[in-house]
Amino acid sequence: MAKFVYDFTEGNRHLKDLLGGKGANLAEMTNLGLPVPPGFTITTEACRHYLTQGTVPDGFEQEVEEHLAALERQMGRTLGQADDPLLVSVRSGAKFSMPGMMETVLNIGLNDESVHGLVKQAGGNDRFAWDSYRRLIQMFGKTVLGIDGDHFEHALDTLKGDRQDTDLAAAELQALVETFKGIVREQTGHDFPADPREQMRQAVMAVFDSWNAPRAILYRRQERIPADLGTAVNIVAMVFGNCGNDSGTGVAFTRDPGSGHQGIYGDYLQNAQGEDVVAGIRNTIPLQDLERLDKSSYDELLAIMEKLENHYRDLCDIEFTIERGKLWMLQTRVGKRTAAAAFRIATQLVDQGLISLDEAVTRVTGDQLAQLMFPRFDTGAEKKKIAKGMNASPGAAVGKAVFSSERAVELAAQGEEVILVRRETNPDDLSGMIAARGVLTSRGGKTSHAAVVARGMGKTCVCGAEELDVSTSERRFTAPGGVVVTEGDVISIDGSTGEIFLGEVPVVDSAVVEYFERGGVLQEDGRDREGELVRAVDRIMRHADATRRLGVRANADTPEDSARARRFGAQGIGLCRTEHMFLGERRQLVEDLVLASGEQERQAALDALEPLQKADFIGIFRAMGDLPVTVRLIDPPLHEFLPDLTDLSVKVALADAGHGEVSVKDRELLTAVKRLHEQNPMLGLRGVRLGLVIPGLFAMQVRAIAQAAKEVPGARPEIMIPLIAAVQELEAVREEAAAILAETGVDALIGTMIETPRAALTAGQVAEAAEFFSFGTNDLTQMVWAFSRDDVEAAFFSRYLELGIFGVSPFETLDQEGVGRLVRLATEEGRAARPDLKLGICGEHGGDPGSVRFCHDVGLDYVSCSPFRIPVARLEAGRAALSENDSDSR
Structure with missing residues (x-):
């Protein structure tokens, strides 16, 4: 029979999938002998069952009751006992930290009878007891009963006036409890539940439900946390920070999560419960001031912080409460940190001997590196x-x-x-x-x-x-x-x-960008701006480069972009888009080529374009030296190089109506544009089709590439034929290109861009005619999803994200289930047909961290991305290689 509840003594930090991060770490601290209030954890499996089936699993309630009874025996009092009550907190805790996104209810077990027992426990401190009671009703009302929190806040603010909440007397708080109970009755039609076990049961269900609260869904989407994990629920014996000035609550970090610097970092609030700190309703004092207020607790906390950091081998985020001079640990977790802190801390821990450099690389992410740029x-x-x-x-x-x-x-x-x-x-x-x-x-x-x-x-x-x-x-x-x-x-x-x-x-520009602009070289005098951070980045990047298997190339179309890409660490160019070379003044030459009425006009346009193309390639080859340069033959939607049909039509129509004049050329042009007009240009006469329909176009480009390569010693051109769907298209162009290369004596690979589903599905055939594949995942994604990227992102992507149809745009991160399956299939069948087939990706996914890891797993040889994303791809390629031996690197 499945087990749905674990005592803190039964778990450990490696059970986050089952116990959530909070429960697993409470168990770990308990096993370390740290002062943790006793309690138990309801598993994520119970939550998932509740969310999918609408009810708790069989045996669940009995199991909870058994663990509650054991907790009562351990504490020597029962939940809500009138003369000496046990009170508990009910707190959420998913596998991955989701700060403030789900629910917590404190002081469960208080009612009109047990509040008087709490007064006795507190040595007659009735103010503390009534403050705890009003907090319960306020939190329970908002969290469990769904009452707008403003009703409670308004009543509290009206009572306080200009005072702090700590200035309210016991009698005022007792009156506030009655006001709060009246709000509950008015808003729900029912009285606040007085039965302690019913309070706890409803609170547990509310925590389960909060997994699918709108803010939790939004946070998971933002952080790319899977939606099916569910949350654990932790039932913990209450300890109180609001007993007076000898009590309080705080949050501490074992080092600065903003900068990564070592030191005492955190906030403390006297006479308060935990939510007061994170809510910011009262300004805290620095953690260092606790030494003056309670040196014994302060010294014990510092010792525990050191123990936890050494045990977890990482920055730890800690929540604690001091109850009448007694320190209690309420939570610890590996703390969130800024990008700069992540890099500094990773290398600091290496120097302290706590982690290896391998592990340091897995402790940072490409997204964090991008933030530093x-x-x-x-x-x-x-x-x-x-x-x-x-x-x-x-x-x-x-x-x-x-x-x-x-x-x-x-x-x-x-x-x-x-x-x-x-x-x-x-x-x-x-x-x-x-x-x-x-x-x-x-x-x-x-x-x-x-x-x-x-x-x-x-x-x-x-x-x-x-x-x-x-x-x-x-x-x-x-x-x-x-x-x-x-x-x-x-x-x-x-x-x-x-x-x-x-x-x-x-x-x-950031100091990290300056470092990459220098080719990843530290300044000789060591006076880099933000030197400590830049040195940490340099150290991480060098090790990532030494361990990665994936090559990283650039998408670059100009000598300037090529040179920058090389400085940023590119190992070649994976995509040089030649259509970008035909913009501006050259656009007219392409228009002349496409609209040429005969062979003579067409050849004249080609003759004009060839020297321009050759000069372009010479500049790029010189910038890249002996690194490979993959040149994609022209692949524009045809309409981009033709006059606008509507503009031409209006111009001729106005002339026919007697409003203005139009030339014979414009009339001829209109006839030609109408003939070539396409309803869906992205699926029309482009790519390999354009090269087959317009004789000499691809031959001109291949000749320009070959001639440029002959003039640049060490140049390594690779010729990529775009948008094929059938191997016969590739064979037709390859034959012509190979003849030109043989004629000029230039050695170059000839391959193709896999960007149509049919090319991916027939990859075994295609590989017999191609020496390399480069996956064009931008177009492949459009065709697999039947999405026009230019049209749909603004139109309905936000709604699709809200509905959870996808967690992130498939144009941002590769759709591994659909598009990724085609990439995997084409890789396997292509390599089966040609074992030495070179494989890469040149869509924008080539610089996305998650997509880079997928490319590593599939077995591609390289990724290609824009120059500024090259460092991110290099780092993620290193992390992917290392994570094969560290499945918990996230």
């Missing part, structure tokens, strides 16, 4: 600083100030850059945080909701800017000196310093 504010620019907060998540963000998540989403959808400004954020603000370039709050510490979520998403965040008076209702904030910023005004925030500026501040 984002621009930074220009330190030399004029700036009008208006305030300063806490530097919660680095980066430079510029945008229009907005004061609601709804407005942030609305403006971002219109292409506007926005900064979300709030007093403090809560989980319901997630959509606005995703839409915004950065987040600014006037309350909360570096471990507040805004800070933690922004760091996890790589968003710039400044929080706790107490100098700002934020009025969300009036959609404005006031800064010192009477500076008023209203919605729509542009502001700039620096997540590295916490500074807030009025207006737009210019940005400059």
Whole structure:
């Protein structure tokens, strides 16, 4: 019979799939002998059963009751006992951290009788007891009963006035409990449940349900967390940080998650429960101040932090509570960190002997490296600083100030850059945080909701800017000196310093981009800008390059792009798009070629194009030296090189109506354009078809490539024939190309781009005529999904994401089930027919981290991507090679 509940003593940190991250780590800390309140975990399997079947599994309730009874025996009191109550918390905990996205309920077990027993437990501290009771009703009402939290907040704010909640007397809190119970009765038609076991049962179901809450779904989509994992539920004996000034709660990190620097980092709040810290409703004090308030607990906490970091061999995020001078550990996990911190910490841990360099490479990601390549504010620019907060998540963000998540989403959808400004954020603000370039709050510490979520998403965040008076209702904030910023005004925030500026501040390239622009070479004097970070990146990149199997090439069409790609570490060009060479003034020559009425006109156009093509290739070959250059023969939708049919038609029609004149050439042109007009140009006369229909076009290009190669010593051209669907198309062009190469004495591979489903399905035949395949996954994705990328992304992709039809755009990350299956099939059948077949990918997926790992697993030889994504692909290729021996590298 399946087991659905585990005591903390039965689990360990390796059971995250079953116990969730929180439960697994509570078990691990228990087994390490750390001071963890006793409790038990309901498994993710129980949650999945509930979500799919609509009911809990057989035997579940009995199993929970047995573990609750064991907890009661251990604690020496029963849940909700009138004279000496056991109280518990009910907390969510998925495999992957989802801060604030799911539900927690504290103080389960309180009612009108047990609250008096809690007073006795607390030595007559009735204020503490009534404060705990009102918190239960407030959290339960919002979380479990679905009551709008503003009802409770309004009642609390009305009672407090200008005071802090800690200033409320016991009698006032007792009255507030009655007010809260009245809200529950008014909003639900039922009384607040007094039965402690019923409270716990409903809270557990609410945590299960919160897995599919809109904000949790949105967060999983943003972080690409699978939707079918479910959450565990942790039932933990309550310990109280709101017993008085000898109590409190805090969040600590074993090193700075913003910078990676070692030191004491965290927030502490006296006389508070845990949600007070992350909610940012009261500003915290730095963790270091705990030494002055409670040195014994402070010293014990530091010792535990060191023990946990050495045990987990990583930055740890810790939640703790002090109850009347007694330290309790409520949670630990491997902490979220900024991109810069990830690289620094990885190399620091290597130097400390805690992890290997192999493992260090798997501890960072291509997405984090991409974040480090984002621009930074220009330190030399004029700036009008208006305030300063806490530097919660680095980066430079510029945008229009907005004061609601709804407005942030609305403006971002219109292409506007926005900064979300709030007093403090809560989980319901997630959509606005995703839409915004950065987040600014006037309350909360570096471990507040805004800070933690922004760091996890790589968003710039400044929080706790107490100098700002934020009025969300009036959609404005006031800064010192009477500076008023209203919605729509542009502001700039620096997540590295916490500074807030009025207006737009210019940005400059990051130090990491400067490093790559130097060809990945450290400055000889060691004075690289952000030197520690750049050295960490250099160290990681060198090891990734040494361990990866996949080659990394560039998509580049000009000598300038080719040179930059080489500096960024490209090992060749995987896609040189020749149609990009025919834009501007040359477009007329292609138009003349396509519309030529006879062989003489066509040859004249070809003769004009050939020397231009040759010069293009000479520049690219020189930039790449002895590295391979894959040149794709021209592949434009034909309409891109013809006059617009509508414009021509209108021009002739107006002339026929007596409004203006039109030349004979324009009339002839209109006839030709009508003849060549296509309803769906992307599936029309393009690619190999164009080369077969227009005699001499591909021959001119191959000749230009060959002649250019002869002039550049060491040049290694590869000729790629685009958009084939049948091997016969490839054979026809290959025969002509091979003859030209033989005639010029140039050695070059001839291959094809696999970008139609039929080419992939007949790869065994195609490989007999091709020396290499390059998967064009942009067009392959369009054809497999029957999506026109140019038309559908704005039209309905956002709705498809909301519905979960796909978790991420298939044009962003390779669709492994559909498109990926064709790639795998073509790879296997192509290599079976030609064992030495060279295989690569040149669609934009070549620079996407998840797609790079797929290409490694399938067995491709290289990926090709835009120059700026080359470092990301290099790193991910190294991680893919190393993760074969480390399945838990995520």
